[in-house]
Structures are given as C-alpha cells and as structure tokens.
Amino acid sequence: MTSPALATLLRLPSGRLDLLPYAALLDLSFERVGEELQLVMPFAETLIGSPGRLHGGSIGGLLELAGLLTVIAAQPEGEALPRVRPVTVTVDFMREGACVETRAAASITKLGRRVVNVHAQAWQGSRDKPIAAAHINFVLDWPER
C-alpha cells in the first residue's frame, strides 16, 4: 500500500481516507475517539439504495473498512506490515440507514498473526442503536523476510 502510509496516517487524531480509492468514493474520514478508531461517512445522494434509505452495500463497505483499518492500526509500529484481506464478511442489518451521517467502529476479538477476528458496528446519531453490524475474519499475508 498504502499500508505504511496508511499506518502513519491512522496515528493522527483525524484525517481523510483518500489513500484508499473506494474510501474516497464514499467520502470517508476517520477520528480517534479515545482508543477507538471511528470512520465517518457523510450522507450523499449517491449512497442511496431505495428511496430515503442508504444502500446496504454502502453500509457493508463502511463496516468492512472500519474493520480493515482497525486491524492495520493494531499492528506494531515500525514493523513490516502485512497485506490484510477479508475472507468472510457477515453483515446483519438491524435498522434502516437514514439519509444522515453514519459512523462505524470495530473491535478486535482476536488478534492473531495469520487471522484476525473482528466485530464492527455502524450507527447514526445514537451509538447504542446500531443500524448494522459485521463479523469479519481477516487473513494477514506477511511479506517475506
């Protein structure tokens, strides 16, 4: 990547994610809130799926990126970074995505060297009313030494 530049970027308190083309398409930025990395997806007409609702795919994409970036930010500083790819992504949709800003954050259930299990949540306004959640298993490919 992107990976070393991205890892450096993610140590800042906030910033845009234009390094990742798909994140730029969704107009994403991030904010550090305490220890947590939160992704912010502003509302845009282009995110709509059915009238008045965000497309489930755009919410799924946001959740996956929250997971991916949380995994990259959790790698030890100064070491070579692995290529991180999702192998299974399961998204549950709990509430309609309204035409407002959406936030997402992820927590790592298990940080392994080869596999990282992640739970991500997306919400609008109220953190305790998630609109969607994802369970993602990432596989890490380490560069050869």
Next chain:
Amino acid sequence: MSEFADQVSQFMGPFLGRVPHNKQLGLRFMANGNNWVELQLPYAPHLLVDPDHGIWASGPIITLMDTCVGMASMLTRGAFEPHATLDLRTDYVRSPKAEATVTARGECYRMTRQIAFVRGLAHDGDLADPIAHVTGTFMFAASKLTGGWQ
C-alpha cells in the same frame, strides 16, 4: 418465463440506473429467470481498496451481491413488495483477476410468508470458478403473498 419475470426483465435495466448507489458503482443488469438474476460490475479504479496490490474493496462486491439476491427475492415473491436485507454473508474464495468485470448470479431458493432465503456467487468470467459466494435472508414487511411465485 412467467409473466412477472418477463415484466421484470423490461423493468430491471432502467431501474438499476435509477438507484443512486448502483449507478455510482456502475452496476448493469444482464439477465433473469423466474427466481434468479444476473448483474455485472465492470472494473473501475475507485472500486479498489489497495491500488498497489490491485485489491478490490469488499463494499462494491457486497453492493453487487445484495442488489442481485434482493432482485432474485423480489422475482420469486412475484410482486414489488418492500423488503429489507436481514443478513448477508460473503465468502471471498479468491481474488478477482486484475481489472476484471465481476458477474453476479443470485437466486432465491426458498420463500416463506415473511422471509426470502437467497444465495449467489460472483465470478470474473467462469461461473465454475467463482471469486465469492454469498448467502443471506431478506424480510418482507407485508405478511401476505401476492401470487405468481412458484
């Protein structure tokens, strides 16, 4: 094909172009049967998450598959009833070839009063060598079936 499936064939192409997020990603309608739909997502640089390794973001594939199996569920329902994705699992079995057009094939394999059970796959040219498998469920707001489904 059923009359409803024929009607859907006419309607689907223009409809996809009117859904803003599908339009943004460039989804195309290809074909349908009574309970299945085929869509395509042509490669574009903004669909990647890691341009250095040519890795696709997951989001565009989820959007493609969600739309595809959602359409399949509506076809099988036999009516344009509002429905919402309950859950969708995507297994990425391999990476797509560089700059490939991704084709999605989705079907509804079981329809109940409230729930549509769907499955599908995405491939980059060979249906027998998929890049991703999906399985999911959709929930219908209305509990009454309105004819036409098998």
